[in-house]
Amino acid sequence: MTSLAEHDHADAAAHALAAGDAMLPRPYRVVRTRQDTRDTVTLQLEPVDGVPLKFSAGQFTMLHAFGVGEVPISISGDPTKEGLLEHTIRNVGSVSGALVAAAPGTILAVRGPFGTGWDxxxxxxxxxxxxxxxxxxxxxxxxxxxxxxxxxxxxxxxxxxxxxxxxxxxxxxxxxxxxxxxxxxxxxxxxxxxxxxxxxxxxxxxxxxxxxxxxxxxxxxxxxxxxxxxxxxxxxxxxxxxxxxxxxxMERNMKCGVGLCGHCQLRELFICVDGPVLTYERLAPLMSRWEL
Amino acid sequence: MQTIEEYLPEHPFFAGLDQPTLELLAGCATNVHFDANEVLFHEGDQADTFYIVRKGLIAIQVQSPSAGGVVVDTAEAGGVVGWSWLVPPYRWMFDARASEPTSAVAFDGACLRGKCESDPAVGYALMQRVARVMLDRLEAARLRLIDMYGSSS
Structure with missing residues (x-):
């Protein structure tokens, strides 16, 4: 018989093992860019290994600009069509600035997709x-x-x-x-x-x-x-x-994307795995608390 | 086209007012129409009218030295324009212009004030409704002050 603590450790270990692949970035090449507004750009990316990314509407990826950093960006493309991965990015900081400036041919790294969908x-x-x-x-x-x-x-x-x-x-x-x-x-x-x-x-x-x-x-x-x-x-x-x-x-400071690091915690929720899409029924008590 | 007496009960601003009160207020009202780009009033002009919008869109503008005319609010069917007729010195604080062909009911401000003063119950009912509009606009202005869309990523 195992104790509750041992169970928790076993769960965490299994979670971490399953998360292993999710922690491994895949290289993507910028194929096209479109300037949507003064500070917002859409990138169309193709996987260097040729395997398209399946995703649900509402999910995000961790998008990495080499030498600068990694940020969570929602997918903005069509989930019913396999092909290019699309991200629409607003320039609000150093990483998003580097992503927005990425020219066709640039190699970026992608982890994910992560999180819940709109359904x-x-x-x-x-x-x-x-x-x-x-x-x-x-x-x-x-x-x-x-x-x-x-x-x-x-x-x-x-x-x-x-x-x-x-x-x-x-x-x-x-x-x-x-x-x-x-x-x-x-x-x-x-x-x-x-x-x-x-x-x-x-x-x-x-x-x-x-x-x-x-x-x-x-x-x-x-x-x-x-x-x-x-x-x-x-x-x-x-x-x-x-x-x-x-x-x-919901938007929080997602880092690992797999519910391990806790950066995106909202009381009992990890937004990267329990969200980002959540019902108002679940969120209402959390959205009115200053401390959260 | 509906008469003013027929239309007023349908407008959200007058919801809940009884028929005698609506008839009393309708005595101060006329139907008006504005072509696209036509100016309803300018900042600083005598504020002697209160409008309820039947159809179309009215832009509330402020003149900014740096940006020229800036549209800070709009009113469309079901909305109202103007409360400067209510309080001294009865001067418009903004410009108003029809963004598209617009039909409205225009109330004479002095006439409305007279009705309010002679019948405080009517005055109170009207003030409640104007206060609701002012509250909604104040809340909206406060939310826009924080520039919600400016900082999200």
């Missing part, structure tokens, strides 16, 4: 609402593309998107296509705009009362700054969407 297919037969702000559209894009691959299996679909300024709007051409051709209600708002801006100005939360959906039969996927997600979740609850049907993508 957008749970919304089949009902309504789906995507709510996002800033660079948060990038982690949601794979879920949107997955839904679009089976658009007829969903009822009403809406995408509410808030950006800082009109120049910071990501994937502008795709937003128009999704709205015009693919039956998605796309509503965009910005924090402020120049005199020439003819669209909305205001918070993304202010769009929630304006769209039609059946609260009891809706899955809401929310991705953006935590304060925005909290306000959106409150507004969705106010319209009657169950907390278990609201999913948020």
């Amino acid at each position: 957008v297919s749970d919304g089949m037969g009902g309504d789906v609402v995507f709510i996002t702000g800033g660079i948060g559209l990038a982690p949601l894009r794979p879920a949107i593309l997955e839904l679009l691959a089976n658009r007829e299996k969903y009822n009403r679909v809406a995408l509410l998107y808030g950006a800082r300024t009109p120049d910071d709007i990501l994937f502008g051409d795709e937003l128009r296509k999704w709205a015009d051709l693919l039956g998605i209600v796309v509503e965009v708002t910005v924090d402020s705009g120049p005199h020439s801006w003819r669209g909305r100005v205001g918070l993304v939360t202010q769009l929630i009362p304006r769209i039609a959906f059946d609260p009891a039969n809706t899955v809401a996927l929310v991705c953006g700054p935590e304060v925005m997600m909290r306000a959106c979740a409150t507004a969705l609850r106010g319209r009657g969407v169950p907390a278990a049907s609201i999913r948020l993508s």
Whole structure:
């Protein structure tokens, strides 16, 4: 008979062993780059060993710029198509700056994919609402593309998107296509705009009362700054969407990606393995605690 | 097209007001239409009107020495524009411009103030609704102050 402590050690050892492969970076070559906005770039990467990366919408990888460092970046590509790995990266520091500057031909390293997915297919037969702000559209894009691959299996679909300024709007051409051709209600708002801006100005939360959906039969996927997600979740609850049907993508300081190092701990959760996508039912008590 | 009396109960701003009160307020109202780019008012002008938006989009702008005109808020169907008519010195603090063809109901500010003063219950009901709009805009402005999207990665 083994003690509880021995069990814990055995679990940790098994976990570490399983994590072994996940700790080994694979080389990827930058094939194409696209400047999305002033500070945001999409990289398309091909595996040097030729084996494509399977992933679920919502997962992230640890992306490594040699000689600079490694950061967690959500995958922004289409999970229904095997091929190039796509990451949309905003330049906010030294590592992301190096990644954004990577030219075609540059070799980067990739670990993962890690974490939980959006599981957008749970919304089949009902309504789906995507709510996002800033660079948060990038982690949601794979879920949107997955839904679009089976658009007829969903009822009403809406995408509410808030950006800082009109120049910071990501994937502008795709937003128009999704709205015009693919039956998605796309509503965009910005924090402020120049005199020439003819669209909305205001918070993304202010769009929630304006769209039609059946609260009891809706899955809401929310991705953006935590304060925005909290306000959106409150507004969705106010319209009657169950907390278990609201999913948020949390951002913490992921390091190992496999639940060993503890950098991304949120009380009892390791965001890298228990998240990043979690239900509001699970997160609500944690999001209102200052200490966390 | 609906008359003002028919439309007011449908507008969220007037939700919960009884029919006699709505009829009283409708006495201060006229239907207005603005073409795209038409200016509703300029900063510093006499603030004598309160608008509820029926259709279209109105941009609230501030003139910035460095950036020129900056749109800081918008109001669309179901929204309202203007509370400077309510408190002295009755001057607009911002510019307002129609971003697209826009239909609205315009209330005469002096007329509304008169109704509020002669019937405090109506005044209180109106103030509650204006306070709600001000609170919502204040909360939104505070959230935007932290520049949420500026620092996420």
